[in-house]
Amino acid sequence: MNNSYELYKSFIQKIADIKYASAVLQWDQETYLPLKGNDTRGRQIATLSELAHQQFTDEKLGALLEELSQQNDLGDSEKRNVQLSLEDYRKSKKLDSAFVRKMSEVVNKSFHAWIQARKENDFRVFEKPLHEVIELKKQEADMLGYETHPYNALMNDYDKGLTVTITDKLFEDLRPGLMILLDDIANKEPIDNSFLHQHFDKDLQWKFGMEMLQNMHFDFEAGRQDISEHPFTTNFSSRDVRVTTRIDEHDFGNMTWSCLHEGGHALYEQGLPEDQYGLPLGEYCSLSIHESQSRLWENCIGRGLPFWKTYYPLLQSYFPKQLSHISLEQFYKGINQVKPSLIRTEADELTYHFHVMIRYEIEKQLIAGELNTKDIPAYWNEMYKKYLGVTVPDDKQGCLQDVHWSHGSFGYFATYSIGSLYAAQLFASISEKIPAVSHQIGLSESSQVLTWLQQHIYPFGRYYDSEALCKNATGETLNSRYFIEYATRKFSDIYKS
Amino acid sequence: MNNSYELYKSFIQKIADIKYASAVLQWDQETYLPLKGNDTRGRQIATLSELAHQQFTDEKLGALLEELSQQNDLGDSEKRNVQLSLEDYRKSKKLDSAFVRKMSEVVNKSFHAWIQARKENDFRVFEKPLHEVIELKKQEADMLGYETHPYNALMNDYDKGLTVTITDKLFEDLRPGLMILLDDIANKEPIDNSFLHQHFDKDLQWKFGMEMLQNMHFDFEAGRQDISEHPFTTNFSSRDVRVTTRIDEHDFGNMTWSCLHEGGHALYEQGLPEDQYGLPLGEYCSLSIHESQSRLWENCIGRGLPFWKTYYPLLQSYFPKQLSHISLEQFYKGINQVKPSLIRTEADELTYHFHVMIRYEIEKQLIAGELNTKDIPAYWNEMYKKYLGVTVPDDKQGCLQDVHWSHGSFGYFATYSIGSLYAAQLFASISEKIPAVSHQIGLSESSQVLTWLQQHIYPFGRYYDSEALCKNATGETLNSRYFIEYATRKFSDIYKS
Numbered sequence: 001m002n003n004s005y006e007l008y009k010s011f012i013q014k015i016a017d018i019k020y021a022s023a024v025l026q027w028d029q030e031t032y033l034p035l036k037g038n039d040t041r042g043r044q045i046a047t048l049s050e051l052a053h054q055q056f057t058d059e060k061l062g063a064l065l066e067e068l069s070q071q072n073d074l075g076d077s078e079k080r081n082v083q084l085s086l087e088d089y090r091k092s093k094k095l096d097s098a099f100v101r102k103m104s105e106v107v108n109k110s111f112h113a114w115i116q117a118r119k120e121n122d123f124r125v126f127e128k129p130l131h132e133v134i135e136l137k138k139q140e141a142d143m144l145g146y147e148t149h150p151y152n153a154l155m156n157d158y159d160k161g162l163t164v165t166i167t168d169k170l171f172e173d174l175r176p177g178l179m180i181l182l183d184d185i186a187n188k189e190p191i192d193n194s195f196l197h198q199h200f201d202k203d204l205q206w207k208f209g210m211e212m213l214q215n216m217h218f219d220f221e222a223g224r225q226d227i228s229e230h231p232f233t234t235n236f237s238s239r240d241v242r243v244t245t246r247i248d249e250h251d252f253g254n255m256t257w258s259c260l261h262e263g264g265h266a267l268y269e270q271g272l273p274e275d276q277y278g279l280p281l282g283e284y285c286s287l288s289i290h291e292s293q294s295r296l297w298e299n300c301i302g303r304g305l306p307f308w309k310t311y312y313p314l315l316q317s318y319f320p321k322q323l324s325h326i327s328l329e330q331f332y333k334g335i336n337q338v339k340p341s342l343i344r345t346e347a348d349e350l351t352y353h354f355h356v357m358i359r360y361e362i363e364k365q366l367i368a369g370e371l372n373t374k375d376i377p378a379y380w381n382e383m384y385k386k387y388l389g390v391t392v393p394d395d396k397q398g399c400l401q402d403v404h405w406s407h408g409s410f411g412y413f414a415t416y417s418i419g420s421l422y423a424a425q426l427f428a429s430i431s432e433k434i435p436a437v438s439h440q441i442g443l444s445e446s447s448q449v450l451t452w453l454q455q456h457i458y459p460f461g462r463y464y465d466s467e468a469l470c471k472n473a474t475g476e477t478l479n480s481r482y483f484i485e486y487a488t489r490k491f492s493d494i495y496k497s
Numbered sequence: 498m499n500n501s502y503e504l505y506k507s508f509i510q511k512i513a514d515i516k517y518a519s520a521v522l523q524w525d526q527e528t529y530l531p532l533k534g535n536d537t538r539g540r541q542i543a544t545l546s547e548l549a550h551q552q553f554t555d556e557k558l559g560a561l562l563e564e565l566s567q568q569n570d571l572g573d574s575e576k577r578n579v580q581l582s583l584e585d586y587r588k589s590k591k592l593d594s595a596f597v598r599k600m601s602e603v604v605n606k607s608f609h610a611w612i613q614a615r616k617e618n619d620f621r622v623f624e625k626p627l628h629e630v631i632e633l634k635k636q637e638a639d640m641l642g643y644e645t646h647p648y649n650a651l652m653n654d655y656d657k658g659l660t661v662t663i664t665d666k667l668f669e670d671l672r673p674g675l676m677i678l679l680d681d682i683a684n685k686e687p688i689d690n691s692f693l694h695q696h697f698d699k700d701l702q703w704k705f706g707m708e709m710l711q712n713m714h715f716d717f718e719a720g721r722q723d724i725s726e727h728p729f730t731t732n733f734s735s736r737d738v739r740v741t742t743r744i745d746e747h748d749f750g751n752m753t754w755s756c757l758h759e760g761g762h763a764l765y766e767q768g769l770p771e772d773q774y775g776l777p778l779g780e781y782c783s784l785s786i787h788e789s790q791s792r793l794w795e796n797c798i799g800r801g802l803p804f805w806k807t808y809y810p811l812l813q814s815y816f817p818k819q820l821s822h823i824s825l826e827q828f829y830k831g832i833n834q835v836k837p838s839l840i841r842t843e844a845d846e847l848t849y850h851f852h853v854m855i856r857y858e859i860e861k862q863l864i865a866g867e868l869n870t871k872d873i874p875a876y877w878n879e880m881y882k883k884y885l886g887v888t889v890p891d892d893k894q895g896c897l898q899d900v901h902w903s904h905g906s907f908g909y910f911a912t913y914s915i916g917s918l919y920a921a922q923l924f925a926s927i928s929e930k931i932p933a934v935s936h937q938i939g940l941s942e943s944s945q946v947l948t949w950l951q952q953h954i955y956p957f958g959r960y961y962d963s964e965a966l967c968k969n970a971t972g973e974t975l976n977s978r979y980f981i982e983y984a985t986r987k988f989s990d991i992y993k994s
Contacts, residue, residue: 021518051515240534
């Protein structure tokens with residue numbers, strides 16, 4: 001046993017304890033916190049974050065990591081942990097604590113301004129604090145350092161190695177294929193999905209959702225589901241992974257696909273190696289890969305015909321009044337209706353990418369200083385008109401819809417689309433290896449998919465970056481062709497008439 | 498504004514953030530944690546405890562407190578906060594971190610041994626680890642220092658100023674009065690309470706409990722109730738106070754009086770001064786006073802006829818099948834049945850004190866080295882025979898029933914009885930000031946009781962010790978006469994036939 005390595009491990013795992021504790025406090029804030037507890041909860045989380053940051057930037061840790069990185073007697077995993085922690089450490093040291101505190105204050109202010117701006121449906125309320133956030137993010141990019149484009153420095157936070165060049169290329173490849181599909185669909189008979197908006201009892205929806213999670217092999221002894229305003233997944237170790245959902249009695253889809261989406265995230269977290277608790281190899285690869293896991297279950301599987309061949313009869317038994325007169329085919333078409341719309345989180349699988357591309361474009365220009373904060377609404381509305389053909393009636397349904405900017409999360413959005421592209425590519429590999437998933441997805445097929453993911457994705461943690469992980473799993477790096485093929489096959493069939 | 502005081506406040510409040518975060522993790526562990534999350538949760542809590550202890554014993558804090566304690570420009574509350582924090586600091590410094598770590602390891606081991614011993618129903622499984630705990634507690638008493646009796650050092654942790662001399666005197670005063678009452682009752686017709694053990698639906702019990710909490714003015718915007726294995730109250734600020742209950746479908750009493758008991762604790766926590774967050778004046782006075790608050794609502798109010806004049810009709814409307822043929826008088830007698838028994842937590846208001854006195858006697862002798870660990874079961878059984886006239890059939894229903902010793906909580910038990918004595922004395926004062934509570938306790942009377950407590954108990958935090966607080970509130974220091982008078986009046990009436 002290497003003493004320095006044990007010391008490093010203990011150091012890093014204690015920091016993980018603090019971060020996970022903070023995550024418990026946040027989970028509680030979103031699920032069970034009584035109203036008046038909000039203020040003190042805010043300060044408790046801030047104190048833990050500060051502590052974690054202090055400890056992670058401790059020179060003692062730095063020295064230990066430098067020493068370990070020179071050692072030759074470490075195993076492969078140990079070496080990789082040290083290497084990744086050293087990268088993380090050096091990165092943290094680039095941001096001094098005054099900057100971190102400043103960012104946290106500004107972000108706190110901008111989040112409240114965003115809430116207020118949404119209430120007043122007026123971007124101008126949010127403009128100034130957002131501008132401050134953007135200026136700090138520009139500084140952050142400079143402090144972190146980058147090649148070719150400052151936005152790269154920020155994207156790196158969410159997906160190591162992801163750049164503007166790569167993303168632009170992916171989107172350029174994706175756009176024409178999508179356009180062709182959307183043009184084609186626009187000329188077809190619209191699909192009716194009004195049956196999704198009947199009244200669906202809350203408790204029954206909850207039970208159906210729990211049954212789906214169970215059937216996709218979410219481990220309820222190592223996790224749970226609760227209700228929150230916005231669905232999310234969090235974890236406090238790979239043995240305690242929590243998902244949340246929300247239930248709308250007049251929109252059956254809300255709960256169903258959030259369950260599958262968060263369930264996909266959760267299976268990934270439950271599959272991360274338990275013995276790497278708190279260490280880089282116990283953490284997820286990147287946000288893009290995380291999103292690929294959620295989109296795989298939500299879309300490739302959960303909006304597919306093979307899945308509903310199994311689950312539609314079950315669903316009908318939950319809601320006979322609402323669904324017994326709707327055929328499987330009608331249902332399948334209904335849940336895959338394509339229709340350009342204003343709100344990203346409600347978009348279909350195809351138009352979704354344009355929502356993301358628009359945000360990506362805006363962020364890139366903001367960080368490069370090519371777009372001014374005050375010009376966001378006009379530019380936003382112009383892009384929505386251009387790419388989706390919709391007229392944005394107000395800021396709330398426009399540039400105020402997403403929380404990310406108010407949190408200072410710049411560089412994040414592209415991973416939503418990229419995650420979908422990875423999902424399609426993984427799903428192509430899975431379908432090749434497990435032909436049964438093309439016909440019917442029940443318990444046994446779910447478990448085969450899970451086994452494949454447990455072999456090709458989950459056990460590696462951060463050992464590989466997204467690109468290498470994808471190449472190992474599918475035989476080639478990310479290629480948007482797989483999504484276009486998947487989408488063309490699926491939607492040409494749905495809109496064949 | 499005094500700079501040093503602000504510095505002290507920020508220091509102490511950050512430690513409070515860590516402690517409250519740890520409390521959130523523990524609350525979650527008791528309520529929602531999935532099974533497999535237990536191990537990592539254990540280490541997360543341990544890390545936070547270690548951090549809080551490290552920061553609280555930081556020499557910088559000591560120097561700051563010494564400096565502040567010499568200053569003359571502090572207000573009254575500020576002076577008191579500094580004084581109490583300095584006391585706490587000096588006390589913490591007496592226990593070095595090696596000792597604290599050793600204690601935490603030994604306690605962890607002994608807790609698991611206790612669980613195992615209960616499973617096997619054999620004290621011998623618990624004996625060795627318990628012995629280690631006791632040896633450490635003796636050391637702790639020596640390190641902390643004491644006058645006359647080592648047990649005083651441990652009692653001080655739960656109620657500052659409480660001593661063996663005071664407690665012995667209270668119990669000596671209490672015992673004869675209780676004996677007379679119990680002898681008297683033993684000669685009367687036994688009371689039938691079998692109706693409490695019919696089937697009572699879980700959801701309906703829950704609703705009834707929530708209604709009681711609401712009516713006692715528990716603020717659900719600053720707290721919540723959940724289900725756990727053992728009912729408890731915890732808080733993460735005075736604006737976030739959580740109670741739990743458990744529901745037994747075949748024992749209606751379990752949920753009802755745990756709701757009122759924990760509700761009493763919770764009202765106290767919700768009533769502590771919000772602007773003293775994390776500071777001594779924002780903390781409860783002592784465990785004895787805390788227990789007085791729970792026992793006041795559970796027993797003096799919640800097992801009283803005036804309370805059930807209001808709530809029995811409501812309860813009957815929840816459970817017409819089970820209770821419509823039981824009169825208010827029968828119900829009132831049933832819930833006050835006196836019967837010597839084996840289990841402390843199920844004991845009636847009178848015999849309860851003997852359970853506590855037995856543990857107190859055993860602990861005192863263990864810490865003084867007058868009783869050996871291995872002799873606990875025999876001594877326990879002898880005492881139960883002597884004071885309660887019951888034969889202990891096995892360790893599980895005997896000396897293995899309470900968790901406290903396995904946690905290293907020595908010096909705690911007496912506060913259970915003393916809390917009841919305080920409750921009776923406070924209730925006498927309340928009844929004098931608010932005569933209505935002797936007749937009927939509905940919403941308005943509950944709110945008058947609460948107002949009285951908000952004036953006489955809640956706002957002081959740790960400003961006064963138990964004795965002074967009681968004297969200010971009732972005009973005299975603790976006197977067990979009030980309990981004897983209360984009990985004699987109540988039980989002579991119940992057992993009058």
